[in-house]
Amino acid sequence: MSKEYETVIGLEVHVELATKTKIFCSCSTAFGSAPNTHTCPVCTGMPGSLPVLNKKVVEYAMAVGVATNCQINQYSKFDRKNYFYPDNPQNYQISQLYLPICHDGIIEIETDMGSKTIGIHEIHMEEDAGKLVHDDWEEVSLVDYNRSGVPLIEIVSEPDMRSAEEVIAYLDKLRMIIQYLGASDCKMQEGSMRADVNLSVREKGAAEFGTRTEMKNIGSFKAIARAIEAETARQIDLLESGEKVVQETRRWNDEEGYSYAMRSKEDAQDYRYFPEPDLVPIVISDEWLQEIRDKQPELRDEKMKRYMEEFDLPEYDAKILTSVKKLADLFEQTTALCEKPKKVSNWLMGETMRLLKEHEMDAEELSFSPSNLAKIIAFTEDGTINGTVAKEVFEQVFTEDIDVAKYVEEHGLKTVNDEGALRETVAKVIADNPKSVEDYRNGKEKAIGFLVGQTMKAMKGKANPGMVNQILKEML
Amino acid sequence: MNLLSLTAVELGKKIKAGEVTAEEAVKASLAAIEGKEPQINGFVTVDGEHALERAAEVQKQIEEGTLAGPLAGVPLAVKDNLCTKGVLTTCSSKILNNFVPTYTAEAVQNLEKAGAIVIGKTNMDEFAMGSTTETSAYGVTRNPWNTGHVPGGSSGGSCAAVAAEEVSCALGSDTGGSIRQPSSFCGVTGIKPTYGTVSRYGLIAYGSSLDQIGPVAKDVTDCATVLEIISSHDKKDSTSVKREDTDFTTALVDDVKGLKIGIPRDYLGSGLDAEVKEAVLNASRVLEEKGAMVEEFDLSLVEYAISAYYVIAAAEASSNLERFDGVKYGYRAKDYEGLHDMYKKSRSQGFGAEVKRRIMLGSFVLSSGYYDAYYLKALRTKALIKQAFDKAFARYDVILGPVAPTTAPKLGESLCDPLKMYLGDIYTVSVNLAGLPGISLPCGLDSQGLPIGLQLIGDCFQEKKIIRAAFAYEQTRPYHHSPLAEQ
Known part of the structure; x- marks a missing residue:
């Protein structure tokens, strides 16, 4: 490698909030139930149904915002993100684009290089999608809407990270904060915490960022570290051979240690965001915000x-x-x-x-x-x-x-402190182990350890070891 | 006795007095529907069997004294964009040709709780998009005054059913004039309440920020009575408003002394049919004679209302209608290869031309690069229109004007020129953009014998003022039954 490169990374972290009910209806968020048992007209996108915001979602989002030193938007709104996919029953996701609930925060991370500040661009609230189940035996796919409408927050960092180590430290810190708040259990393996990695490389010292790629939904900290290493190497290879990095979304295959392109910027969907007309703006009073601050653990x-x-x-x-x-x-x-x-x-x-x-x-x-x-x-x-x-x-x-x-x-596990019983046993141990007794008397201090052990064994481990030691020394 | 020439309240009184049973009322309605539907086609679904079962239950409760409301036992119809549990709900679209909801719209439920009996679902422009009820996938509805003419739209089925006296009252929905304009064309009365007064839960959305459900009936008393029943604060609708003043029937007072009425000069300019203008101005003179103060003023911004309305309504509709995709319910194309082909074919075959036009328009104005130029500008225009009305209502209690520039056009005349059809909404859409209440009531017939409507607009939450003015005006003229009602 003739030039020195720097990796620039920003993260979008999705966290499933620990509310009992969904974000826009009163269905349960419980994990692992039979398909479509936690559903209603609202979370299955039935015509005529309307969303009603779960207050607890706003409180968790505010708490995470406060804990990550964000500005809280006291007037915030939901927007619709339009795209067609069967796990998305309305074919739009209710999210926040124009006025997210939190913005401009920071958290401190620690790595072997010392401490560093990572900027939080914004935190917004949104709903999760359902799950597609592909039938192995027939040419059909089925949809389970139990997860549809489970509340999420998306935490978008600034492109402030420069290595896999920093990324892991950031994720770990974030996880710790959110777990301490009780806002989520942040289990990556169960999908309650998921990260999208935005990565670009540039020559060290360059003022401009390089072209970035996005790797979606990587399943564990270790996989994230591997994906970052591999993507950094891939981009550097491209630049070194005079090619260009294409702005695209890539999927990381952790088993193969390789990422492949899903879609380029040219095919990027136009989500046609606009303010959600079925929900009123979220107005957070000074009192409510103070209440959340006061309640921060x-x-x-x-x-x-x-x-x-x-x-x-x-x-x-x-x-x-x-x-x-x-x-x-x-x-x-x-x-x-x-x-x-x-x-x-x-x-x-x-x-x-x-x-x-x-x-x-x-x-x-x-x-x-x-x-x-x-x-x-x-x-x-x-x-x-x-x-x-x-x-x-x-x-x-x-x-x-x-x-x-x-x-x-x-189980009769109490220590035997009865001196008579102890003396009796010790006397027996001394009589049974003349060799060790002789060793000890000849100055082999260690031999007493063996005799203590034998006494303990005879007492089924319940003897007071201090007393055994004392009595042994005395009797020897 | 012809039960259907009565108003809903009159019929309710007879049922309460034991002169008529709920079953008799339902049977009379079913008979009228059977006789007149071939000429009108006001209904998509008539649910006679269920209605008769309900009638028996309701009758029992009336006799036991547990149901005593003014509409107990009265049969009525609801527009087919209101969900009714167990009853086909199509929005007059092919794409919902098999959709049977598992829940009933809150407004309909409020009516049922009051003992009213839903007898069927009325025809409409597909997804409430249109001004003529000609875009329905289940055939056009015809005007009971002249079956060669449209009934208006999109609540054309509800208005025609009331005008033809198949039912005494009905529910409609109004996004840009869809209750008021067909009421005007059919010679009946309809109210579009203040946004947030009636829960939208169970109303299949067209333009969510503009849609409101409201009553259609023969007179102001019936409309006020139905509105009082359907209004409620509903936790299931975040845009629903908690109001204490929904006792609208208390405003049925024949007194307009001192009421300040403004007529926007902008509403009387070019494009307004001379006969309509004369009838509307005559109505204003009647109110003046009864003691109201009437003057003309400049409302301004009227010319921008149509553009702002079609941008906002189409944008919201393009998103609201995304859920109709052939995956979960409704129409799915027969032959397709893969998911995207299924989406494409189901939606291409399931939606009609006008709906597709508005989905395309709405998708365009929301797409990146155009959002600011169209959608955001339309939202700003909407805010300015609201300001213009705020200014007007600082001076006037009620704004008076026409409902539509003309009386009902002939069948087939409007759809060939959609832009001209859109311009027909000029006097009604501002009311939706500003969230105001408006009432349409008959104020005469033109030389072709077609009804002319008068529109009274109030400030937000001031339904009582327009109800009082409308009631006072109504006392000065008899109700004209449509030719088909008299059959």
Whole structure:
């Protein structure tokens, strides 16, 4: 490569909002139901039906706008985007073009290169389309309108990103903000967060942007990174061989690691946008906006800072605990109960993470009660159970959320603190292991470890290890 | 006794008094329809069986005293762009030749709750696009005053059915004059209410920002009564307005003393038929004699109303009619290859010429590069027209003028020159652009014996003023039954 190139990337991120009902009717947004069971005349585009805006959609959009430092348009409107496709029952999508609800925001991202500000061009509200099901056996396609009318926000960034790493950091940050707000679960694999990547390359230092392509609906962070690498290389190859990049929409095939052209700008549809006459403008009063600002929850950055200050946690702990809202919630709830923040942090970052990995689960799926973890911590602190038993009990809590006190009682897991019983066992262990006893007496300090282990084993792990150590030393 | 020569309110009174049953009223209507439809073709669907079942239920409730409204037991017709659960709803288009809604339009439901009985669905210009009811896929409707003439449109079926006395009243819809103009051509009375007064839920949209449902009947009393019943604040329609003042029948007062009436000079200029002009000015003199203050003024911007209207209505229609694609319901072409061919053939075969013309016009004015020049300019014109009316209503209670430049043209005369047909909407479209209420009522016959209509326009939410003026004028002249009504 003779010249140095720079990649310029902007993202359009679609996020499905976590409302119970659809954006323009009262049908449920529940995922995974039988086809066309969450439908009505409105979301199937029946003649004579009319949309009515779900207030919660506006509130979520405002909350995301506030959290991404956007200007909120207190007078905003819906527009119709006209295009024919069977998953779109009216053959127009109700969206926002001329006066979107939020605009001109920024978020800070962190990469190995340091921190950087990414601009948010706008955030607008719109409705999702239905789903086409292609029959493998017959020459027909079927439509499921359960998703039709599920509320979405589209977050359009400025072309401020320069690498796949920055794109992933941006997406991660966005996901975190939205999850913390409770506005969406942002699960890429379920399609509740989808990204379109607009990418162009230019010679380093050039003032003008190059011609961009758009890659639609890429399914995961990893696929996005691969698509960016491949598209950057493809565009550079074109420029290097004296060809031009064509402005077009491309589809990324992650299995083949290749993108192919879907349609060029020349065939780009004219969506004939115009103001939606069936809906009145959205007027957001100062009071309503203030209410949303007042209700904003603590977001990740603030939470991290607070964990370090209030609970004296190391930055590493604070970072991991706040990386998933569920984890942070568990941390705070458990700490409130047992008042041992570092202990709670250790359990969450150690055993919890290990078990998540073992069960191939996401932290969002954690379902144990904070009270049970708090109990385990309290029991180990006061010596009711020892560390080994605690881990065993926690596994039960992790998988079945069993009642800790009851479980310990029923399974006889309480630590044996009875000195008489301990002495008896230790005496037996000494008698049974003359070799180790001799090693120890000859200065092999390590041999005591073996004897402690044998004693614990004889006591089925329930012995108080501190006491065992003390008694052993004494008797030897 | 001819039940159908009565007004709806008169018929309702007789039913309430036990002189007539709801079933008898329905049967009388069905008989009239059977006798007159071959000459009129005002209906697309007549649902006699269901209407008789409903009549029996309603009669029972009337006798039990649970239904006591003025229209309880009265049969009526609704325009075929209003959805009726379980009953074919076509918009007079081939593309909806098999569409049976699963829900009833809010306005129709309000009527049914009041005990009125829907007897059938009336013919119209396809998707309400037209001024003659000749663009229907189910045949033209003829004018009961002279079957060689059109009834006007697009609510031509509703107006002809009332004028022919097949039913005593009906619902129509008005996007650019579609209630008022055919009312005028058929010698009946019709009201287009303030935008937002009647829920549009279940009205198959033509121009969403202009469409309103309204009554057609023999007199002002019936119209006020029906309007009072169909008006409601409906959460299913975001453009529906919460009004406390929908007791329109309280305005049925024969008193116009001190009422300030303005006549736009722009409405009396060239293009207006001399006989129509004379009848309208005579009506204004009658109101003046009864104590109203009448003067002429310059409304301005009238010349731009037609262009603005056709741009906005066509733009909205081009989008509203996209859902008719052969995928989910309605007509689908027989032979096609692939999705796009199916769309193309279904829509080409399913829509008539006038609808296609407006879809093309609407798509054009919304396309990129033309949006600002046409659509946005039309919206600005609309705002200026509203301002002109605001100025006028600062001085006048009511604006008086003709409904249409002429009386009903002969069948087949209008469609060959669409531009001329569009110009016929000159006195009615501004009212829709500004969202105002307007009433059309008979004010004479021309030398051919065809009815002439008088239009009274009020400020937003001032239906009562035009109802009062119309009622006062109506008291000075008898109702003229159409020749076909007398058959």
